[in-house]
Amino acid sequence: MASLGRGVMGYCFDYRGRLACDGCGIAGGVRKRKCAYKVAYPGYSIAYCSPPALCSPCYKKYGGLRGIHGDACRDGAAASQAEIAADEARSAVGDLRLRSALRQGDKVLLKFDGDIAVLVDDYEYGKVRWFLDLEDYEAA
Numbered sequence: 006m007a008s009l010g011r012g013v014m015g016y017c018f019d020y021r022g023r024l025a026c027d028g029c030g031i032a033g034g035v036r037k038r039k040c041a042y043k044v045a046y047p048g049y050s051i052a053y054c055s056p057p058a059l060c061s062p063c064y065k066k067y068g069g070l071r072g073i074h075g076d077a078c079r080d081g082a083a084a085s086q087a088e089i090a091a092d093e094a095r096s097a098v099g100d101l102r103l104r105s106a107l108r109q110g111d112k113v114l115l116k117f118d119g120d121i122a123v124l125v126d127d128y129e130y131g132k133v134r135w136f137l138d139l140e141d142y143e144a145a
């Protein structure tokens with residue numbers, strides 16, 4: 006089956022402002038084809054991936070809903086869902102989750118649940134999602 010080169014930079018429009026097809030570039034009769042899989046966060050849920058814009062012939066060509074949002078979306082959504090569940094479980098036992106990060110020169114100010122703030126080096130920032138991870142890291 007043909008695979009769709011998915012742009013991540015948003016949609017294209019023709020000179021009349023009509024949505025252009027991600028597959029063939031033709032505008033008119035093009036619709037955003039929403040993902041069949043959702044990821045549920047506490048309080049809301051969102052589609053797993055951003056919908057490609059496709060005309061009917063391209064939609065068919067790429068296999069319709071199951072072709073475009075197939076196993077990769079299903080597995081990805083399931084993995085995200087498992088991660089969220091793990092996060093919720095960790096929160097539930099009192100671990101402190103990273104809430105925000107604010108760059109300050111070559112340092113990053115990390116703020117965790119409970120208004121706990123820690124200043125770390127820039128390169129450490131990507132490794133930290135939980136306050137306890139930070140302790141592990143510092144202890145190492």
Ligand SMILES: [Zn+2]
Binds near residue numbers: 028029031060061063
């Ligand atoms: Zn098309």
Ligand SMILES: [Zn+2]
Binds near residue numbers: 040041055073075
């Ligand atoms: Zn999808």
